[in-house]
Amino acid sequence: MNYLKKELGSYKLHMIKTDKFKTIKVRICFRRKVKKEEITIRNILCDMLAYSSLKYPTKRELAIKSQDLYAASVNFNNVRLGNYINTEFNLTALNDKYTEEGNFNKSLEFLYELIYNPNVKDNKFNEDILKIVLTDAKTSLESLKEDASLYSIIRLLENMDKESLISYRSVGYLEDLDNINSSNLYKYYKSMIEKDLMDIFIIGNIDFEEIETLIKKYFLVKTFKKLNAKYIVEEGKVKARKKTVIEKEENSQSKLAIGCRLVGLSTYERNYPLTLYNIILGAGDKSKLFREVREKNSLCYYINSVPNKLDNLIIIRAGIDSNNIKKTISIVEKQLNLMKKGKFSEEDLKIAKEYYMTALDDVSESESSLIDTYFMMEILNIDDIETRREKMAKVTSEEIIKVAKKVKIDTVYCLEGTSK
Amino acid sequence: MKEIILKGLDQNCYVETLKNGLDIILVPYQNKKSYFVSYATRYGSDINCFTPINEKRMVTFPNGIAHFLEHKMFEQESGEDPFTFFSKSGTGVNASTSFTSTQYVCYGTKEFENNLRFLLKKVNQPYFTDENVDKEKGIIKEEIKMYEDIPECIVENTLREAIYHVYPRKYDIAGTVDDIDKITKEDLLKCYNAFYQPSNMFILIAGKFDPEKALKIINEEVGSIDSVDPNIKIKDYKEPKTVALKEVELSHNIKVPKIGLGYKLAKDNLDIKDDLELDLYLVMLTTLLFGSASSFRERVRKKHLMTRFYTQWDTTKDYKTLMIFGECENPELLIEEVDQELNNINIVYEDFERMKKVWIANEVKMIDYIDNTVNNLYDDMIRYHKVVDNKIDIIRKMNKKTLDNLIDSMKLNNRSKVILLPKKIISK
Numbered sequence: 100m101n102y103l104k105k106e107l108g109s110y111k112l113h114m115i116k117t118d119k120f121k122t123i124k125v126r127i128c129f130r131r132k133v134k135k136e137e138i139t140i141r142n143i144l145c146d147m148l149a150y151s152s153l154k155y156p157t158k159r160e161l162a163i164k165s166q167d168l169y170a171a172s173v174n175f176n177n178v179r180l181g182n183y184i185n186t187e188f189n190l191t192a193l194n195d196k197y198t199e200e201g202n203f204n205k206s207l208e209f210l211y212e213l214i215y216n217p218n219v220k221d222n223k224f225n226e227d228i229l230k231i232v233l234t235d236a237k238t239s240l241e242s243l244k245e246d247a248s249l250y251s252i253i254r255l256l257e258n259m260d261k262e263s264l265i266s267y268r269s270v271g272y273l274e275d276l277d278n279i280n281s282s283n284l285y286k287y288y289k290s291m292i293e294k295d296l297m298d299i300f301i302i303g304n305i306d307f308e309e310i311e312t313l314i315k316k317y318f319l320v321k322t323f324k325k326l327n328a329k330y331i332v333e334e335g336k337v338k339a340r341k342k343t344v345i346e347k348e349e350n351s352q353s354k355l356a357i358g359c360r361l362v363g364l365s366t367y368e369r370n371y372p373l374t375l376y377n378i379i380l381g382a383g384d385k386s387k388l389f390r391e392v393r394e395k396n397s398l399c400y401y402i403n404s405v406p407n408k409l410d411n412l413i414i415i416r417a418g419i420d421s422n423n424i425k426k427t428i429s430i431v432e433k434q435l436n437l438m439k440k441g442k443f444s445e446e447d448l449k450i451a452k453e454y455y456m457t458a459l460d461d462v463s464e465s466e467s468s469l470i471d472t473y474f475m476m477e478i479l480n481i482d483d484i485e486t487r488r489e490k491m492a493k494v495t496s497e498e499i500i501k502v503a504k505k506v507k508i509d510t511v512y513c514l515e516g517t518s519k
Numbered sequence: 520m521k522e523i524i525l526k527g528l529d530q531n532c533y534v535e536t537l538k539n540g541l542d543i544i545l546v547p548y549q550n551k552k553s554y555f556v557s558y559a560t561r562y563g564s565d566i567n568c569f570t571p572i573n574e575k576r577m578v579t580f581p582n583g584i585a586h587f588l589e590h591k592m593f594e595q596e597s598g599e600d601p602f603t604f605f606s607k608s609g610t611g612v613n614a615s616t617s618f619t620s621t622q623y624v625c626y627g628t629k630e631f632e633n634n635l636r637f638l639l640k641k642v643n644q645p646y647f648t649d650e651n652v653d654k655e656k657g658i659i660k661e662e663i664k665m666y667e668d669i670p671e672c673i674v675e676n677t678l679r680e681a682i683y684h685v686y687p688r689k690y691d692i693a694g695t696v697d698d699i700d701k702i703t704k705e706d707l708l709k710c711y712n713a714f715y716q717p718s719n720m721f722i723l724i725a726g727k728f729d730p731e732k733a734l735k736i737i738n739e740e741v742g743s744i745d746s747v748d749p750n751i752k753i754k755d756y757k758e759p760k761t762v763a764l765k766e767v768e769l770s771h772n773i774k775v776p777k778i779g780l781g782y783k784l785a786k787d788n789l790d791i792k793d794d795l796e797l798d799l800y801l802v803m804l805t806t807l808l809f810g811s812a813s814s815f816r817e818r819v820r821k822k823h824l825m826t827r828f829y830t831q832w833d834t835t836k837d838y839k840t841l842m843i844f845g846e847c848e849n850p851e852l853l854i855e856e857v858d859q860e861l862n863n864i865n866i867v868y869e870d871f872e873r874m875k876k877v878w879i880a881n882e883v884k885m886i887d888y889i890d891n892t893v894n895n896l897y898d899d900m901i902r903y904h905k906v907v908d909n910k911i912d913i914i915r916k917m918n919k920k921t922l923d924n925l926i927d928s929m930k931l932n933n934r935s936k937v938i939l940l941p942k943k944i945i946s947k
Contacts, residue, residue: 235826
């Protein structure tokens with residue numbers, strides 16, 4: 100595998116050559132500092148661009164075109180990365196070897212059309228389509244509670260800190276939909292295209308020179324953009340006393356969501372011991388939480404902990420019976436305390452390292468994961484895969500205990516199920 | 520071992536059947552780091568009544584027992600915890616139960632030989648006690664309740680209940696909380712002995728591994744196990760051609776109504792007799808009618824009648840059931856649109872040919888990922904009892920005339936309709 104990065108003025112082109120895949124994947128990223136009031140409009144923009152373009156004015160025509168390109172698939176989405184919101188435009192196309200000469204070129208042109216030639220007339224997006232997209236968004240935001248698991252996480256974060264961007268709803272806000280119209284959407288689009296930071300990733304069995312020429316042909320971006328903020332969110336204040344919030348909903352199962360803050364982590368701790376800490380605590384079926392809450396006490400079917408390095412958080416979640424809420428919380432708290440006291444074995448640490456190494460091996464088996472990895476290296480300046488392998492192997496129990504002491508429970512949220 | 524070339528995919532595989540009937544399919548990759556192993560039995564929730572080994576009478580077991588068994592298979596007499604064993608080499612382990620099968624999988628990059636041996640050993644040595652069976656009940660109940668809160672699952676389960684009169688397909692794979700309470704270790708052992716015989720099982724491996732070594736280990740671990748009684752008598756349900764219930768309306772804690780439609784088709788009446796061919800043409804039909812490039816979707820979207828919409832085929836012994844699911848503020852209007860589409864089926868030749876191209880491209884894309892490869896071959900083994908090595912050829916040879924004839928033979932008059940409505944808001 101070879102990696103080459105090119106600075107092309109206003110964006111960086113990242114090319115990864117590997118012969119392990121029959122497809123070529125392209126990801127174009129636009130990102131800027133996240134603002135609460137822009138989340139909804141950015142989601143709508145993504146949906147609009149994926150719905151039609153000037154050349155393919157209906158979703159059907161767009162689908163037919165993508166099928167004609169030997170099922171070249173596109174998908175667009177927004178993800179918040181700490182202080183930033185990142186929009187990904189993804190294309191997956193078969194290598195010409197498995198289709199016909201020029202198919203990839205045409206697929207790239209297709210992606211270009213969708214991003215740069217939207218269905219816009221007189222500086223306005225197509226009204227009919229906007230209406231459909233807005234209606235769909237309204238339905239999905241209105242039925243947010245139907246996904247109890249997601250909803251409980253949203254409510255947890257809002258209870259941790261309503262003002263902080265950690266609690267911004269990535270699905271958007273119902274009340275913001277009314278403010279979106281065809282012309283302000285176009286203005287927002289223009290500003291994204293012209294002002295956002297941009298990166299392009301391409302992975303597959305490619306020729307660097309050919310790809311660079313091709314990319315330069317389609318993506319002629321002239322503005323120069325500068326980075327203006329760091330990615331990692333400022334640490335929030337830990338509450339003097341743990342906050343407990345219980346809300347009721349007519350569900351069979353209660354959704355427990357516990358939010359912990361990470362306080363005072365160094366960059367090294369964030370990238371290394373924290374990862375192992377979390378694997379021991381709550382990732383996978385060998386973790387403390389899985390063993391204690393599920394296997395020993397039969398309290399749940401799923402329980403896990405997920406760190407968000409950029410937001411300085413760890414979130415623990417489980418689906419439990421409403422009669423067992425207190426019991427479960429107390430077991431989780433006990434496990435967090437045992438971690439602080441270093442009550443895990445060298446074997447636990449060894450297993451956590453193996454778990455991580457396998458995950459690293461898996462990265463190279465998927466084009467998307469490889470792009471994710473290079474993207475993180477680009478924006479967070481994290482180590483490459485081989486360095487990570489070496490450094491992670493050297494992490495000690497003491498370093499993990501130090502991290503454990505920096506994990507503070509902030510808020511316990513439970514969406515209590517009230518139906519029998 | 521017999522070598523089979525997966526045509527058009529730059530990939531070969533090896534197959535072998537042991538004397539005791541165990542099927543082995545090995546797909547070694549040249550350019551991967553990881554491996555994926557699946558050890559499976561053709562036993563799922565569809566079997567709930569059979570004559571246990573050394574017994575004379577049919578016994579009906581609580582629903583959900585195949586799934587319960589899956590949860591208990593990793594329990595060991597030696598106390599050696601499989602999760603610990605696999606995690607020592609960073610290997611993932613999992614299991615799943617469907618209507619027709621149960622599988623145990625492990626996937627990783629290290630210790631292939633030890634892990635394969637361990638997986639086979641564990642599935643071959645059940646250990647059930649009253650205590651460990653009881654302990655699992657709490658876990659499974661939470662699994663059942665998790666799905667009870669997902670509206671799409673409610674619609675799907677209710678729809679199957681409405682379609683089938685007697686087939687166990689009408690029950691949820693995991694059973695109900697009451698079913699689970701009834702299950703005993705004796706029940707589990709009877710089911711295990713009947714359906715975890717090598718003659719009813721197969722092993723699938725894809726990724727980085729040495730096929731010769733894998734075969735040797737499989738032989739050592741499973742080769743000497745006899746299939747005691749390969750011909751277990753399973754209750755042959757006589758399912759009527761009609762649907763059990765034409766209409767079900769229920770309410771739930773939701774905001775947007777959901778629908779489920781089920782069209783039950785007797786396989787006898789259908790113009791295609793080969794199972795694989797039939798599946799391909801049926802999916803082709805629904806993809807053309809309701810897929811992303813269909814005129815149906817375009818029309819319904821413009822009328823604001825759909826936010827979510829998908830179709831699937833439910834296959835049982837004598838029936839193919841088209842299941843359609845959707846989400847819509849005005850469910851009746853959406854149903855009208857579906858009916859209209861199904862009453863005026865018109866296949867366009869260009870659409871048909873384009874879809875073939877898409878399918879072939881997708882076959883090529885999928886082979887890059889070993890879990891996809893295992894899943895595909897797994898489906899082939901369950902549905903067609905063989906490795907389909909010429910799928911691309913079969914797709915290429917599909918023709919519109921055959922589809923038109925199939926459409927002519929389809930009678931869409933046996934329909935179940937399920938509507939899930941929001942609970943009425945009680946005014947203050």
